[in-house]
Amino acid sequence: MLRVVVSCGLAAALCWGQPRAACAEPKPLSQLRSTRYYDLHAGLTGTAFVVVAAHELVTGHHGPGFDLTSFGPDDVVRDNFSEAAAHLSDKLLAVTVVAPVLLQMSQGFDTSVGNASLIYAETHSLNLLLNNTIKLIVRRPRPYTHSKDPRITAFMDRQGSDAYASFYSAHASTAFTSAMAGSLLYAARTDELKARHVVWGFEFLMAGMTAQLRVRAGRHYRTDIWVGTLAGLGTGLLVPTLHGVDVKRVRGSEMATAGSALAVTMLLSEVVDFCSVLDVLHLCALPRDISVPLQDARLSSPSWALLPVPIPGGVGLSLAGQL
Secondary structure, rough: OOHHHHHHHHHHHHOOOOOOOOOHHHOOOOOOOOOHHHHHHHHHHHHHHHHHHHHHHOOOOOOOOOOOOOOOHHHOOOOOHHHHHHHHHHHHHHHHHHHHHHHHHHHHOOOHHHHHHHHHHHHHHHHHHHHHHHHHHOOOHHHHHHOOOOOHHHHHHHHHHHHHOOOHHHHHHHHHHEEEEEEEHHHHOOOOOOHHHHHHHHHHHHHHHHHHHHHHOOOHHHHHHHHHHHHHHHHHHHHHHOOOHHHOOOOHHHHHHHHHHHHHHHHHHOOOOOHHHHHHOOOOOOOOOOOOOOHOOOOOOEEEEEEEEEEOOEEEEEEEEOO
């Protein structure tokens, strides 16, 4: 109960930290805020991340909790298992989270990028706090825990308490938090409509693929990613709005682009194996099933680098790594 109160209190404090009526009055990202504003929201963001870390340390070893009632769309994915899909979802999530940060930096380093970065970080901190709290309360066994295959059983034993953290999907909620908040913040800062439409479409496409790959991997049920998607969208809209980001700048065509990208991703994933398609680009090279020993179906941690690069009129950043 205390964790739930802390989570709700964080959202309420967002509004409290603003001047009177600020929650209803749009503010440009270029507007410098008060010292109290920055201290409060930086503190809230840091506190949320610390609480999440503390959750993991204190409750890092737990067994199963509630396994939700049998549900047709969930029951048919209980046999799913793919290390390749799991690793690919990790990489797509990284792209989805980092892309909005790089897009803000591409617009120049000024008050706007500082405000946008703080809002973006706080949005993610709230999302992680809510997700971690619900996971610890529910402790739903992941789909692969129902497998009778001895290799998957051994894999489950190695995962410890993570095997009982299915509801709801952190990958889905984080990806859609990034897609919603990142696209809103980018739209609030630029008038380049073509670029804004591309960002909305790309972010929601990546988020949808990330979420669906978690089902293919056997890490989540469909209800896990559905709830995670709604939680991410809600958090990604709520926090920027409370900070005064002018959401009315977003055009209907931008939302339609985002919705279309998401719908296409969700529908295609039901009939197309993303890993099979992406094998053409060598992006999903691991075995997609358990026909080989699981210990042979591992990838080493990808190597990523964030490097400064010269660009006309200044210096930018380049994100390089192996997918």
